[in-house]
Amino acid sequence: xxxxxxxxxxxxxxxxxxxxxxxxxxxxxxxxxxxxxxxxxxxxxxxxxxxxxxxxxxxxxxxxxxxxxxxxxxxxxxxxxxxxxxxxxxxxxxxxxxxxxxxxxxxxxxxxxxxxxxxxxxxxxxxxxxxxxxxxxxxxxxxxxxxxxxxxxxxxxxxxxxxxxxxxxxxxx
Numbered sequence: 650x651x652x653x654x655x656x657x658x659x660x661x662x663x664x665x666x667x668x669x670x671x672x673x674x675x676x677x678x679x680x681x682x683x684x685x686x687x688x689x690x691x692x693x694x695x696x697x698x699x700x701x702x703x704x705x706x707x708x709x710x711x712x713x714x715x716x717x718x719x720x721x722x723x724x725x726x727x728x729x730x731x732x733x734x735x736x737x738x739x740x741x742x743x744x745x746x747x748x749x750x751x752x753x754x755x756x757x758x759x760x761x762x763x764x765x766x767x768x769x770x771x772x773x774x775x776x777x778x779x780x781x782x783x784x785x786x787x788x789x790x791x792x793x794x795x796x797x798x799x800x801x802x803x804x805x806x807x808x809x810x811x812x813x814x815x816x817x818x819x820x821x822x
Contacts, residue, residue, distance in 0.1 A: 726804075726821035730814060731762040738817070739772075746817060753801050760790075762815055767791040767808045769799070777801045791815070 729738075729746045738746035741755025748757070758771040770787045771777050777785050780798040790797045791808035798807045803822030808815055 727817075727819045728809075729817040729819065731760060731767065731808075731816060733762050735759050735761045748804065748819060749821060752804055752821060757801070760817065765793055765810075765815075767815060775801065 726749055731746075736745035736759065737756060738744050738748065738753075738760055739755045739757035740748050740750050740753050744756065746760060754772070754775055756772050757775055757777070758769060761768045761770070767790050768788065769777075769785065769790045771785060778800045779785050780800075785797075785799065789795070790799065791810075793810070796807055798805065805820040806817050809818045
């Protein structure tokens with residue numbers, strides 16, 4: 650299979666649009682051509698970066714940062730659909746809403762869905778905090794007009810609505 654490479658400013662874009670470092674490019678050139686490639690100094694004022702390649706590189710860097718954000722896809726740990734009424738949450742096997750093992754006590758509390766409102770009651774001395782850093786023991790955490798973000802150690806969660814259904818979206822460090 651023939652691979653087309655465009656080499657510019659220490660990176661390349663292959664025929665599938667993937668980016669890689671120049672070290673990989675160098676090894677591929679050596680493999681295909683059967684010769685040893687050399688890096689040569691190019692005066693900075695003569696080197697031009699293709700605007701398209703520059704935009705792709707910027708997009709890629711920004712995408713990686715977005716994925717790593719507090720609520721980025723790389724931190725998404727689960728989405729737990731709520732049923733009408735009360736459901737226990739925690740990391741234990743008896744919890745209806747089961748967070749990752751050892752991330753929160755086995756029994757952390759109760760979520761309650763009534764119509765379009767979700768409430769939470771916290772068990773024992775567990776310190777679940779809201780987006781302002783206040784400890785929450787009990788209260789409404791979601792209405793169509795209001796959503797609270799909650800934290801416990803490395804966990805971060807909030808309620809999301811999809812059509813007429815509600816879920817806990819959980820992120821984990």
